[in-house]
Amino acid sequence: MAADLDRLAAWLRCPVCTADLRPVDRLTLGCGNGHRHDVNKRGYVALLGSGTSHVGDTADMLDARERVLEGGAYSPIAAAVSAACSGEHIVDAGAGTGYYLRAALPGRPGAHGLAMDLSAQAVARAVRSSDRIDGLVADTWRPLPIRSGVADVVLDVFAPRNLPEFQRVLRPDGRLVVVVPRADHLGSLRETGTMLDIPSDKADDVIHASETLYALLRREHVAYDLPLTDDLRTALIAMGPSARHASRHTAEPVTVGSTRVSVDVLLFSRR
Structure with missing residues (x-):
């Protein structure tokens, strides 16, 4: 863990004072001005x-x-x-x-x-x-x-x-x-009204x-053209900001068989 913490700290500066961060103990980074930041046990x-x-x-x-x-x-x-x-x-x-x-x-x-x-x-x-x-x-x-x-x-x-x-x-x-x-990215899905325009x-x-x-x-x-399965079609809509904005009450299910990336x-x- 110590080597990983050294590597993580080498990227970072303190968000409070902008001084470089260093490992303080096994799960803490700190700067010379006394600010401390806990590292998650998963390593971030x-x-x-x-x-x-x-x-x-x-x-x-x-x-x-x-x-x-x-x-x-x-x-x-x-x-x-x-x-x-x-x-x-x-x-x-x-x-x-x-x-x-x-x-x-x-x-x-x-x-x-x-x-x-x-x-x-x-x-x-x-x-x-x-x-x-x-x-x-x-x-x-x-x-x-x-x-x-x-x-x-x-x-x-x-x-x-x-x-x-x-x-x-x-x-x-x-x-x-x-x-x-580009504007035509996933165009066939956007035409159904389930995704935000670009x-x-x-x-x-x-x-x-x-x-x-x-x-x-x-x-x-x-x-390139991307063939769509039901799962891939659903995932493309659900993975981005359209998931927060698309209507959940569409008149018909989306059934397009391919789309353009x-x-x-x-x-x-x-x-």
Whole structure:
């Protein structure tokens, strides 16, 4: 446990005073200013601070996501993410269950990642999924309790983006990998009214918002048709924000037999 705690602490700074965190005892991290933070026995730490108003994914949403991802439905996206990543220290902001982070970690034994998510349940699953993943419960919209310049890559897949903070935690030659859906992503399901609409220019918005902090190196469109079983169809609807907004009183059951997966994978360098 001590070695794992050292590795976890090496990512982190105190959310109260921004001083570097160090192991204090077997299940506690602390800074030189006396602030202490308990580490969960599963090996992750919650550094939310006060004032967080956002809500993390529920257990049902995470169960649905695992059915989709571990079943291979989004494996071409994971392959594109892996190809865009380099280096041995990867922070996944909005990591969920750790699926994309595991794909992004290279085969070298020294490579490891930090799974950061607002949902403690998600972080617990990510940490449990690989001994090369450390866990952090934190709010992406707030100053990140992560040390400056510790990451070779920041990964953001279908997740909120704190672009200035991502730049801060990246090394000078670091890379940012962002995955956003296109307007036609899962279009046949959206046409049934069970899922939220997607803006038509989401990738362009990210590129425009990032231009003072990052240089766009590559934009890759990943698209393919996905056959749907009843379980996969239900899980796709239930795994994301649409699960909170879709009507539970649809006039007819959703029976579409396939859908289009369509995303942009954006690779940026840090300016």
